[in-house]
Amino acid sequence: MNIVEANIPDAANRNAVALCGVSKTFYSDAGMAIPALGNIKLTVRQGEFLTLIGPTGCGKTTLLNIIAGLEHTDSGTLTLADGLRIGRNIACVFQHYTLFPWRTVARNVEFGMQMRHHARRERKKQAKNLLETVGLLDFAKAYPYELSGGMRQRAALAQALALEPKLLLMDEPFGALDAATRTELQQMLIHLWQKTKLTVIFVTHNIDEALLLGDRVLILGDRPGRIIKEFNINLSRPREPKAKEFTELFLQVRQSLPASLD
């Protein structure tokens, strides 16, 4: 596997992430080959909000893990913009296990800064600011088990933002939430993204969510995971899911999805 760090400052390097011909196959205990990703070609511009949508088991999570550097590719190249590296400025928010249960919310948010040996006082101040941003200041001293699902994801977002990331990877972060909470958090996320202009890659299996958030929506097919269609979403923000243009796009996306996603 090659990870190319692009150092040359020219126009081509406006990409935050570029994957070229990336494939990945897993092997079951019985030795059976399970193709997860097949020949993925994908570029993500800096500051772009990209959403990925596809059926369960189409390799969405594997794709994110490869970009994050948590997994290796079998073939193909992954090119990250200058300085992007796991443990430094790539943040992730997952659906589950997003917080350490033995730490309070504030200490969870501080985790990344603590690993970097930031001064305690500075950590506390920064954590407080972030918790205020995500609307969780009152629960700074609560443990994760005391929080609702939506509050946990707010805390996870604050924890991720504490890294001051350039790239934010999100793997169905709102998948387990009820509709109202989900909408609330989507709005918060968009607001944060517009403010910070970070690059976001967001995996979901909810078409509404993909269209509501993304500048661009990629449809993935399964076995092996591959990009089957791409939509540029030129709707102005804030987007209104009941608007005609939105529902038309919804239908187009729906029709292009593999049958298994329903």
Place this chain on the structure above:
Amino acid sequence: MAPGRKLHSEKVTHKKNIYVILGWTAVPVLLLVIWQLAAVRFDQPWIFPPVSKVLIQLAHPLRDHFASGSLLSNTAISILRVLIGFILAAGVGVSLGLLLGALPSLRGLVEPLVEILRPLCPIAWLPFAIVVFKLKTLPQLFGWDFTHTIFDEVQLGMVFVLFVGGFFPIVTNTLDGVAGVRRNYLQLARILGANRRQTFIHVYLPAAMPMVLTGLRQGIGLCWFVIIAAEMMTGTDSGIGYLLMYAADMSAMDIVIAAMIIISINGALLNYLMRGLMRTLVKWQKKET
């Protein structure tokens, strides 16, 4: 954004119903009354003493018996032995458990040995330990002949047997705790920039803490079992187990039963203390699934 619509209530509603209250009061009192009446009627106190005689013994814990010390002094000796043995077992057991959990290759080398020695009853080690350590005491180990304190009663053989008793539950639970840390948390730590050392301190250690404490709790309970049995063996001349055995030989059943009650209450107390420690150290664990 309204933060906190549903903060889970953390108060566990502890229903102290009438049966529980009766179980702590009326039932024991009733049993004591029956015991008293039966013993008085039976009228052979060297076999079956009445409650009153046992209570008199418990009310005079400083009275010397058979020139072997009192109930209190012998209990203190047993507790001291247990604490020393347990602290040693805890120190070595937790460290080794953490080490084995973190280094799979070392675990492969050492675990078979642990699994073979673990089922061996700690008391079975006693004759061997007495031969090896003779009757050497803790102060003698440090080169002081006699300190004329309670420490003169802490024989190395006893400490060794207690160590064996406490060590295995502590090491195996710690090991399981470290090895069972969810991969998700390790991944999260990596994303958040933790290096190997930081991951160990900030993820493995706290994640394993509940299991470590479970091991310590089991360990101290087992140590208390072991010391009583060990003190009943030949070659000992102090401790609550010794006094119990001696009193039985002297047909002083009231002292035997008083000693039994003390042993039982002490064991319950140790367990209660460990549980309190667990609750304060891992309060985050309450509802975590």
